[in-house]
Amino acid sequence: MPDQPIFERLCLIGVGLIGGSIARVARARGDIARTVVAHTRRPETLARVRELGFADVVEEDPAKAVAGADAVILCVPVGAYAGVMATIAPHLKPGAVLTDAGSTKGSVIRDLTPLLPKGVHLVPAHPMAGTEHSGPDAGFAELFHGRYVILTPEPGTDPAAVEKVAEMWRRAGSMVESMDAATHDKVVAIVSHLPHLIAFTICGTADDLAEETREAVLKFAASGFRDFTRIAASDVDMWRDIFLNNREALLEMLARFSEDAHALGRAVRWGEAGFIEDRIRRGRSIRRGLIERKQA
Amino acid sequence: MPDQPIFERLCLIGVGLIGGSIARVARARGDIARTVVAHTRRPETLARVRELGFADVVEEDPAKAVAGADAVILCVPVGAYAGVMATIAPHLKPGAVLTDAGSTKGSVIRDLTPLLPKGVHLVPAHPMAGTEHSGPDAGFAELFHGRYVILTPEPGTDPAAVEKVAEMWRRAGSMVESMDAATHDKVVAIVSHLPHLIAFTICGTADDLAEETREAVLKFAASGFRDFTRIAASDVDMWRDIFLNNREALLEMLARFSEDAHALGRAVRWGEAGFIEDRIRRGRSIRRGLIERKQA
Numbered sequence: 001m002p003d004q005p006i007f008e009r010l011c012l013i014g015v016g017l018i019g020g021s022i023a024r025v026a027r028a029r030g031d032i033a034r035t036v037v038a039h040t041r042r043p044e045t046l047a048r049v050r051e052l053g054f055a056d057v058v059e060e061d062p063a064k065a066v067a068g069a070d071a072v073i074l075c076v077p078v079g080a081y082a083g084v085m086a087t088i089a090p091h092l093k094p095g096a097v098l099t100d101a102g103s104t105k106g107s108v109i110r111d112l113t114p115l116l117p118k119g120v121h122l123v124p125a126h127p128m129a130g131t132e133h134s135g136p137d138a139g140f141a142e143l144f145h146g147r148y149v150i151l152t153p154e155p156g157t158d159p160a161a162v163e164k165v166a167e168m169w170r171r172a173g174s175m176v177e178s179m180d181a182a183t184h185d186k187v188v189a190i191v192s193h194l195p196h197l198i199a200f201t202i203c204g205t206a207d208d209l210a211e212e213t214r215e216a217v218l219k220f221a222a223s224g225f226r227d228f229t230r231i232a233a234s235d236v237d238m239w240r241d242i243f244l245n246n247r248e249a250l251l252e253m254l255a256r257f258s259e260d261a262h263a264l265g266r267a268v269r270w271g272e273a274g275f276i277e278d279r280i281r282r283g284r285s286i287r288r289g290l291i292e293r294k295q296a
Numbered sequence: 297m298p299d300q301p302i303f304e305r306l307c308l309i310g311v312g313l314i315g316g317s318i319a320r321v322a323r324a325r326g327d328i329a330r331t332v333v334a335h336t337r338r339p340e341t342l343a344r345v346r347e348l349g350f351a352d353v354v355e356e357d358p359a360k361a362v363a364g365a366d367a368v369i370l371c372v373p374v375g376a377y378a379g380v381m382a383t384i385a386p387h388l389k390p391g392a393v394l395t396d397a398g399s400t401k402g403s404v405i406r407d408l409t410p411l412l413p414k415g416v417h418l419v420p421a422h423p424m425a426g427t428e429h430s431g432p433d434a435g436f437a438e439l440f441h442g443r444y445v446i447l448t449p450e451p452g453t454d455p456a457a458v459e460k461v462a463e464m465w466r467r468a469g470s471m472v473e474s475m476d477a478a479t480h481d482k483v484v485a486i487v488s489h490l491p492h493l494i495a496f497t498i499c500g501t502a503d504d505l506a507e508e509t510r511e512a513v514l515k516f517a518a519s520g521f522r523d524f525t526r527i528a529a530s531d532v533d534m535w536r537d538i539f540l541n542n543r544e545a546l547l548e549m550l551a552r553f554s555e556d557a558h559a560l561g562r563a564v565r566w567g568e569a570g571f572i573e574d575r576i577r578r579g580r581s582i583r584r585g586l587i588e589r590k591q592a
Contacts, residue, residue, distance in 0.1 A: 128516060148515070148516055150516070177515075177516075179512070183508070183509065183512065186505075186509050187509060187512045187513055187516055188516070190498075190501065190502050190505065190509075190513055190521070191502075191513055191516055191517050191521040192521065194498065195498065195521055195523070195524055197557065197560060197561070197564075198494060198498070198557065199579060200560065200575045200576050200578070200579040201553060201556045201557045201560055201575065202486075202490065202491065202494070202553055202556075203578055203579035203581075203582040203583070204556055204575055204578045204579065205486065205549070205552050205553045205556045206486050206487075206582060207578050207581070207582055208552070208556075209482075209486065212479070213479065213482050213483060213486075216475070216479065216483045217483055217486055217487055218582070218585045218586060218589055219444070219473075219589065220424060220444055220446070220473075220483055220484070220487055221487050221586055225486070225487040225488065225491055226586065227491070227523040227524075227526065227527060228491055228523075229579065229582055229583040229586055230523065230583070231523060234576070234579075234580075236573050236576045236577060236580070237573075239572075239576050240569055240572045240573050240576065243564045243572055244564065244567055244569065244572070247564055247565065250561075250564060251561055251564060251565055253501070254557065254561045255561075256501050256504070257497060257498055257501045258554065258557065258558070260497045260498075260500055260501045260504075261493065261494065261497045261550065261554065262554070264493055264496065264497055265493070265546075265547055265550045265551075268493075268539045268540065268543055268546060268547060269543065269547055271540055273536055273540065276535075276536045276539055276540070277532050277533075277536050279496045279497065279500055280496050280530070280532045280535050280536065281532060282496070282499055282500045282503050283495060283496040283499035283500065283525065284530075284532070285499075285503070286499040286502060286503055286514070286525055287499070287525040287526070289514045290514060290517055290522065290525055293514055293515065
C-alpha cells in the first residue's frame with residue numbers, strides 16, 4: 001500500500017526528457033500524483049505522448065490542462081516561460097503549487113512572479129539530471145535517482161508548498177537542497193553552462209580548420225575531444241534559452257575562465273614550467289575533491 | 297607457434313603507463329621482441345618494475361640498457377628526450393630503430409635528430425591511447441587495442457625501419473597511420489592538448505571562486521564539469537612537457553578557440569539567438585561525425 005499521493009492532479013507543461021521522466025516516475029510509484037495531465041505544444045509530440053501512454057490525460061489546450069491541477073510543473077525551455085505563464089496564469093487553481101525544472105532560476109522568478117495569481121505558490125526547482133537525448137521517448141523513471149534537485153523559493157514562500165515539491169523529488173529518488181536563486185545561477189554557470197559553451201565552441205573551432213586537418217580531427221579525436229562532443233550533443237532550444245537566461249553569471253564565469261586560460265597560454269609561450277605545473281595540480285586536486293564526494 | 301619476433305632485444309626507456317603496457321603486450325604475445333629490457337630513472341620505480349616482472353631485464357644504467365638493443369622506445373615525458381638522447385646516443389647499436397611514444401612530434405625530431413648516430417633509424421610514433429592513471433602499475437596489455445598510432449618519419453627514413461615499428465603497433469592491436477610531424481602536432485593540439493589546457497583551467501577557475509560557491513561547485517558538479525575533471529586528472533610532468541613542446545600549434549588553437557568563445561559570449565550578451573543556435577548545431581554535427589566514425 002503506497003503512501004497517499006502528494007498531489008491529486010499534477011499537470012506537466014512540456015513532456016520531453018524531463019517532463020516525460022516525471023510522468024513515468026509518478027506512474028511507476030503511485031504516491032506522487034493520483035492523476036497526471038500532460039500538455040505539449042506540438043501536435044506530433046502530443047500524438048506520441050498518447051501512444052507512449054505515460055500520462056492519464058493528454059490535453060492540447062494549456063488552459064484546460066492546468067485547470068483544477070493542484071500542482072503544475074513547467075518542463076519547457078526557460079525562454080518559453082513568460083509566454084506559457086501568460087496563457088496559464090488565469091486558469092491556475094487557488095492554492096496550487098507552480099514549479100518547474102529549468103536550469104536557470106533567477107530568470108524563472110523574473111518571468112513568473114509578475115503574473116503569479118494570489119494564492120498560487122511558486123517553488124522554482126532545478127533537477128540536475130539529464131542525458132544527451134531529448135523528446136518524450138527519451139524519458140525514463142530512474143532519471144532523477146541519486147541526483148540533486150535544487151529548490152530556490154523566495155523568502156516568504158509557503159513552507160507547505162515547498163515541502164510538497166521537496167517530497168515529490170525525494171520520492172523520485174533525488175537529494176533535495178535549497179539555496180537562493182543568485183547562488184544557484186552562479187554555481188550552474190561554472191559546473192554546467194560554461195562547460196557547454198566551451199564544448200559548443202571547440203566543436204566549431206575544429207569545424208573551421210582547413211579541410212585536411214578537420215578530417216584528421218574527426219579521425220583521431222582522442223578522449224579529450226570525445227568528452228567535449230558528448231556535452232555538445234545537447235538540445236538546441238534548451239541550451240539557447242539557458243545561455244540567454246543565465247547571461248550575467250555565464251558571462252562572468254566566461255570572463256574569469258578566459259583570463260585564466262590566457263594566463264596559462266602566456267605561461268606556455270614563455271616556458272614558465274612552474275606555473276603550468278601548478279595549474280595541472282589544481283585540476284587534480286579538484287578531481288580528488290569530486291572523488292571524495294563520490295561524484296566522479 | 298607465434299610469428300618470429302620483430303625485434304631480438306627491445307629496450308624501453310621509461311616504464312610508466314605506456315612503457316609498462318608495451319612491455320606487457322610484448323610478453324603476452326611473444327612475437328614483438330625476444331627480450332624486453334626496461335630502464336627507468338627512479339630507484340623506486342626500478343624496484344617496482346622488478347617486482348611486477350613484466351620485463352626480462354631491468355637495467356638502471358641507460359647506456360647499458362640500450363647496448364645491443366635493435367629497438368629502443370622512449371616512453372618518458374617529451375621534455376626529457378634531449379637529456380636522455382645525450383646519454384644513450386653513443387651506445388645505440390648501428391642499424392637499431394629508435395622510436396618513441398610521445399604526444400608531440402615536431403619537438404621529438406628537433407631534440408633527437410642532432411644526436412642521431414649514423415645508421416640508427418628514427419621513427420617517431422604517437423600511440424593515441426592512455427588513461428588518467430600513471431606509473432608502472434597502471435599499464436596493461438590491451439591499452440593500445442583498437443587505438444590509432446601515428447607515425448611521423450621524416451622523408452628518406454629507411455622503409456624497413458618504419459615497417460618494423462608499424463608492425464609492432466599492429467601486433468599490439470593498433471591502427472597505424474602516417475603523416476608529417478607538423479600536421480600531427482596541429483591535429484593533437486585541437487583534439488587533445490587544447491581540451492586538456494581548458495580542463496586544467498576551468499578547474500582552477502572554480503577553485504578561485506568564493507568559498508561558498510566553491511563548496512557548492514564540488515557538491516553539484518554536473519556531468520559537464522565531471523567530464524572536464526576526468527581530463528584534468530592527468531599526469532603533471534607529462535602534460536607540462538606536452539604544452540611546452542607543442543607550443544606553437546597549441547597557442548594557435550587556443551587563439552582560435554578564444555576568438556570563437558568570445559564571439560559566442562558576445563552573442564549571449566546581445567541576445568543573438570540565431571548565432572547561438574548555429575554554434576550549438578555545429579557541435580551536434582561534429583558529434584554526429586564522430587558517431588559515424590564509431591569514435592564516440
